[in-house]
Amino acid sequence: MVLFGSIVNIVLIIVGTLIGRFLNNIPERMKETVMYGIGLAVVAIGIQMTFESTQILIVIISIVVGALIGEWMDLDGKINQLGKWLERKLPSQKQGPGIAQGFVTATLIFVVGSMAIIGAIDSGLRNDHDVLIMKGVLDGFTSIILSSTLGLGVMFAAVPVFLYQAIITLFSTQISRFVPDDLLQFFISEMTATGGLMIVGIGLNLIGITKMRVANFIPGILVVGVVVTIVHFLF
Template identity: 30%
Template structure:
């Protein structure tokens, strides 16, 4: 699991550096960082969505997934519970930054395929590449939201660790078709986080997380 450990370490290091820099940035420039992070997340989400949409074999599946997943997440009040939890650790709007970080760090193709490649073939290339991207992203997020962004490193470690340990069973199930559908929804969730940061629309992205499970259930039935 060396690749996952490096990826997690990159997020922790980036969070520490960004948090330290944050103390020397006045409020006006922190606002600039919020805007930059919001635009970046929105752009990355749209890029992921547009890049995978043409390859979808089930073009309506992502709509059904978002509808069903959002209803389930709202019923469970995932967003409220998440913000209540993060509110214990910070008086700032940490929940928004942390949810964005988790989306960016965990639901990209590299973060899912990386642990599988590492487990089955001992190849950490995907994870090392992901670590570089996550280092820069976590540094930017922490400079805006504080050291609490480091919590997303723990989430990433558990996420990639579970995939690494279950790679032998998952390798045959995580087909390119399923990855395409998950990536489409992941792109929408990342873009949604960006819109929330920019204060354009609070979509309560955490409530939409169950949407990622719908394609998995669909492919299990298939």
């Protein structure tokens, strides 16, 4: 089933949220340590994915050009504006943080990451759900931590996560009809490596080492497609 990875992902988010609501008295020190552990795991996954590249120069070009486009478009700023708009539209809880706060925070963490894009494309192109399942496990643990402090709003993030990943997956199933297999494999390897660097950035942000605007790197995925196509047909 082509949407299996996305379904597992949202189920783990919901389960993690429900567990987190029963663990709302977790000591702050423990939450911090678990979040560091999640960050380290994300960094490790990103580094592993980066080694998929056969042409590291393509990865560098894609990251740099993608960052320039993302900064010019201010993708990170626009996503934050969307979060504030949702915060105003959704009703607040009577006690503790509003539902919107948990929803917006979780949505940004679960959707903005390039792992969602790469995993969804992998599911569509190769029926390989490993990346989305790994993402689901990470999202599940993150949901436990977030919902223990931000409430049930975290669970509602499962809706945009599923819609976002399902659209990308279903679109990806049609790519093989128009793209030669060798070009497709070339694109997958370089896209995986480029996305891996973005995932490293997400992990470093979770640990607190950096405050990268990772969303502004996302256009790099499109740049990979352009550069790989040029290299394939010219060389």
